[in-house]
Amino acid sequence: MAKVSVIGAGSWGIALATVLEKNGHDVTIWSILEDEINMLKEKHEHVTKLPGVKLSEKMGLTTSLEEAVKDRDLLVLAVPSVHTRSTAKSMKEFVSEGQLIVNVGKGIEESTLMILSDVIEEEIPQANVAILSGPSHAEEVGKGLPTTCVVGAHDKKTAEYIQNIFMNEEFRIYTSPDMLGIEVGGALKNVIALAAGMADGLGYGDNTKAALITRGIAEISRLAIAMGAKYQTLFGLTGIGDLIVTCASMHSRNRRAGILIGQGKTMQEAMNEVQMVVEGVYSAKAAMALAKKYQISMPIIEQVNKVLFEDKPAKEAVSELMLRDKKAEHEDLWEEAEK
Numbered sequence: 319m320a321k322v323s324v325i326g327a328g329s330w331g332i333a334l335a336t337v338l339e340k341n342g343h344d345v346t347i348w349s350i351l352e353d354e355i356n357m358l359k360e361k362h363e364h365v366t367k368l369p370g371v372k373l374s375e376k377m378g379l380t381t382s383l384e385e386a387v388k389d390r391d392l393l394v395l396a397v398p399s400v401h402t403r404s405t406a407k408s409m410k411e412f413v414s415e416g417q418l419i420v421n422v423g424k425g426i427e428e429s430t431l432m433i434l435s436d437v438i439e440e441e442i443p444q445a446n447v448a449i450l451s452g453p454s455h456a457e458e459v460g461k462g463l464p465t466t467c468v469v470g471a472h473d474k475k476t477a478e479y480i481q482n483i484f485m486n487e488e489f490r491i492y493t494s495p496d497m498l499g500i501e502v503g504g505a506l507k508n509v510i511a512l513a514a515g516m517a518d519g520l521g522y523g524d525n526t527k528a529a530l531i532t533r534g535i536a537e538i539s540r541l542a543i544a545m546g547a548k549y550q551t552l553f554g555l556t557g558i559g560d561l562i563v564t565c566a567s568m569h570s571r572n573r574r575a576g577i578l579i580g581q582g583k584t585m586q587e588a589m590n591e592v593q594m595v596v597e598g599v600y601s602a603k604a605a606m607a608l609a610k611k612y613q614i615s616m617p618i619i620e621q622v623n624k625v626l627f628e629d630k631p632a633k634e635a636v637s638e639l640m641l642r643d644k645k646a647e648h649e650d651l652w653e654e655a656e657k
Contacts, residue, residue, distance in 0.1 A: 413442050506537075537617070
């Protein structure tokens with residue numbers, strides 16, 4: 319049995335806490351919000367973010383970061399990407415040398431263009447930082463539906479330790495050393511999911527969505543590989559797998575926000591209606607900045623940025639994508655064929 323604290327009481331943090339407790343671990347959930355912790359103590363359920371998923375009365379619940387962090391074998395950092403740095407900064411004084419932190423948020427820090435594991439390592443240099451990601455909606459994980467994820471770590475021993483803590487018959491875990499690829503795939507798929515939602519909101523069909531998913535993974539892969547990621551990662555669970563589920567499921571807050579935008583609402587109106595953090599909105603600008611930095615063509619992500627931040631109508635954005643200059647799907651195949 320391991321002593322595990324989940325830092326963050328959103329839907330994903332709650333779902334993972336149920337997995338960890340089912341696996342026999344001593345689990346504590348931390349939230350900065352006293353009202354949230356009081357609600358969990360009273361209801362044993364997050365009635366707004368993950369209704370229907372019951373927490374054991376044995377689950378530890380606290381607003382004390384010191385209590386949640388000190389003397390724990392594993393810290394699961396489950397806060398929105400925009401709060402990753404500030405939370406890590408607050409945790410630093412309580413984290414011991416070599417203490418293991420697994421980040422489960424998805425995003426790229428807009429101001430620095432850093433992946434989240436690098437942000438955590440910058441703020442808590444004494445920690446051993448790993449990540450967990452994959453096609454995994456909290457609503458399904460909380461109900462015990464079969465799910466697969468990937469743990470990324472700097473060394474295999476750490477990855478396998480985390481794999482053993484999380485894995486059970488309903489929650490299958492793979493391991494990988496490609497933390498960069500996992501994080502870029504996990505962050506940028508949210509931007510493509512916004513585009514897929516906009517297409518749904520406009521009343522477009524399955525053909526459109528298939529095109530967005532396929533060309534979306536091409537854009538994500540071009541950038542991730544240019545940054546140093548491995549192509550295998552982008553065509554695995556945390557690349558194409560996560561992209562498919564986020565573009566197709568109504569559990570996806572990014573897709574739901576995109577639908578509302580496609581129906582004519584502003585970005586802020588859509589975010590207000592979804593009532594949860596829409597990570598793709600925060601990752602969109604960072605993705606565009608990275609595309610410029612690495613000189614990578616990312617037309618879908620470019621159009622999403624124009625819709626979100628320049629009030630471009632979603633229908634015009636789709637038309638512009640369709641009417642771009644003619645090109646081959648894979649130019650290198652023609653080069654090979656004509657040798």
